[in-house]
Amino acid sequence: MAQSPDLRVSDSEREAAAAELREHFAAGRLTDDELSERLGAAYAARTAGDLASVRADLPAPRAQLATTGPRALARRRVYHDMGIVGLVDVGCVATWAATGAHGSFWPIWVILISAVRLAYDGWHLLGPTADHVRPEYRTWVERRLRL
Numbered sequence: 001m002a003q004s005p006d007l008r009v010s011d012s013e014r015e016a017a018a019a020e021l022r023e024h025f026a027a028g029r030l031t032d033d034e035l036s037e038r039l040g041a042a043y044a045a046r047t048a049g050d051l052a053s054v055r056a057d058l059p060a061p062r063a064q065l066a067t068t069g070p071r072a073l074a075r076r077r078v079y080h081d082m083g084i085v086g087l088v089d090v091g092c093v094a095t096w097a098a099t100g101a102h103g104s105f106w107p108i109w110v111i112l113i114s115a116v117r118l119a120y121d122g123w124h125l126l127g128p129t130a131d132h133v134r135p136e137y138r139t140w141v142e143r144r145l146r147l
Helices: 011-026 032-044 048-054 070-098 107-126 133-147
Strands: none
Touching: 011 032, 011 048, 032 048, 070 107
């Protein structure tokens, strides 16, 4: 719904316009001088028409991305765990190789134990009865999304 150009604007609308101008500056659409000039005009704007003239030659802002859902957070946690496990496993193999690679390949035990733990976490986070479906996990995700 379009606003009438004669309607007065609120402080929050001026702040939103200023934030939009800063985004355009960060994208390289405005120079430093243009930004300061337009910010002054945005904060001095009294009507919707004044604000519209400040951003008339700029493209409309992109829609905000949806917040990350519980499944995506769980997937990110599994990827993080995979990275840590991979680093530990590579470190063990490097240690084994650096010490002369004598005897049996002992890093296999570290690799097997970490793979079992990773499979367990992956199943509980992404499997059919994943933890993010449980109510106590849902509250954790909601707290995490607010941060």
